[in-house]
Structure formats: structure tokens, C-alpha cells
Amino acid sequence: MQIILPDRSTRQLDCGPLPIEEILHRFGINPVSIIVTRNGRLVPETACAEEGDEIRIIRVAHGG
């Protein structure tokens, strides 16, 4: 699956189905500070992601 990080860089993750929260932990991201889309739709971080998905992580905590 493809992960789009808050800085817009992308990563490929080859793994079986897993909760998005687990993916966030792998990238050291606190779920409280972000929201997530799966294939363009907003989903809770407890939703699952699997091969072929595009997961986009949007940071909500923003300075300024």
C-alpha cells in the first residue's frame, strides 16, 4: 500500500491487512495529531488498510 505522509512524501508498505493506527505507530505519528483518508475517504484510525490502498495522513496540529 502507498502511504502519503504529512510532509507529502510517499512510502510503500508491503504487509497484510492491519489497523491504520498500527501504520501510524510505525512512522512515529501520534493519532491524536492527525486525520486519515483511505483511498480519498476520511476514515477513523481504527479502520483497516490493506494491499492496494492509498493512505493519506493529514496533520491537524499546525503552528501559526
Added chain:
Amino acid sequence: MPAPDRRDILCSSTPCSEPAVIWLRDSGQYLCSTHCIQHVENLFARTVEGQRMIAPGDRIAVAFSGGKDSTALLLLLHAALPTWPDVTLLAITVDEGIAGYRDETIHAAVDLTTRIGVEHHIVSFASLFGGDLDALLKGRESRSCTVCGILRRRALTVAARQAGAAKIAVGHNLDDEAQSVLMNLLRGDFPHLVQDAASGEPECFIPRIKPLAGLSEREIVTYLLLTGNYRELPECPYTGYALRSEVRVMLAGLEYRHPGTMKNLISSRDTIRKNTTRVSGQGGVQRCRECGEVCSGEICQVCRILSRPE
């Protein structure tokens, strides 16, 4: 509309079988798009009504940077206008003069006020203080947020007064409020911990209201995305210098492991306020001998910033 996904988690509201877009960690609720928007609007209305923030006939100046919080604030206030008799809104944008940052947010601010038809005023540090923030901060970048905050409050007060506003609405959210409580404690700043800006003291006699104080940053950004009003904007280049950045990360970690931490901090502050004799009024109202604005000493903080390097 995208096709349903077999893996969707459903909204906890009954009766509803729509896919959830957000999980509210502290209550355990899952909300779909419609119920999330409703939840945000209800929380906003409850905060405004619970603290009697708006009265008939009020002219409210919205501190409108064009960023996510003030955008949500302006949209929610504007949508609720028909429910308040004779209340009018205007938006004030302060241009601090931060290269590579403020121009884009001002552009967003002008776009929105034009689209919804709200009176819009832009005031700049350069016109009020004789220089932009980048110039004023030379050599004291570590105090950027403090300096900017003091000058921005003054700019808002001056612009709101000139526009005849009765109140200033600011977009501080639940996360901001919890961070401020902890920052005041860490600095040992008891007066600011107990000070209630809604009273209009001590720095300005235009009360400040915070209608988003019950909403988290996640709820606000989700609301903006769901209503088609989210816009990616650059981050202030001075953010990294701020104590707030460290407190934000620390509190987010606590909120994740112990949901409800931020609300508990705010609730503790409110209890302290209720049980504390006001300290800000001691010594009566004074005027700055340089500029004549209300202040707590002989010279106000703005004049101190403008007159000597720190």
C-alpha cells in the same frame, strides 16, 4: 460519492448506518459525515450559549488569520447569524509581515470573506508599529510567539475599536486552551492562568470570546474537510521556536494514552478561576505613559517591545 467499502466502520449514532469518518477517543463514539458536522455545530452552539458569549445587537469582530481555526470560526458564526437578533460580523486580519507565510493566508482570508459576504479589514504591523515582525524579531527569535502575540493582540484591539466592535471572537480551540493552561503552569504565570479574557481585562476593554474552546483540532479540521472548506496552508516559520511546540507534542502524547487529559486540564483551570480572588485588578487601571493604552505598569508591553531590544 465514493463506493461503500466492506471494511467501513459504521456511525454509532442511531439510527444511522453510514460509514464513520472520525472516532472520538474520549467518548468512544464513531461519527459519519452528517453526524460529525452536527456534532461540531452543536458543540459550538453549546459553548456560545453556555457562556452567554453573544447578546442581541452585538457587533463581533472575528480575528481572522485565514488559517483553519479562524476559518471554522467565521463559518460557524456566519451560519448561526440568523439565530441572533441584530448581531453583525466583521473579520479582521492582522498582517504581521512574515515572509513566505502570511501572504498565502491573507489570500485565503480575502477569498472566504468575499465568498460569504463578510466585511473584512486588514491591519499590518508595518502600519501600526513601523515595521514587520521579521524586522522586529531580529536577535530575539526565541521569543517570537510572545512578541507576535502581544503585538497581534494590540493590532486586533485597535482595529476592533476603530470598527466599533463590542466583542472580539478568537479561534482558540480545545488543544490551544489546554496547551495554554500547561504553559502558564510551566512558566509559573499564575495571573495569566486565572485571567479570563471574556471580562475584557486587563489589556483591552473589548471582551474576547472563544466559541471553539470546546472543539479539538481534529474535530475542526474534519469539519472543514467535510464542508469543503479545508485548505492546506504553510506553517508559520517561527513555530519551531515556541514552548508551545514542545507542550503540544507532550499533551498529544498524554491525550493519546489518557483520553480526556486536555478537557481535564481546562476543567482544572476553570475550578481554579472560580476559587481565586482576582489578581489582575490590583492597583487599578493604569495608562501607558508612552502610548496611553491600558496597562499594568508604567509602560505597556507593546511599547517595551518597540523601544528596546531584549
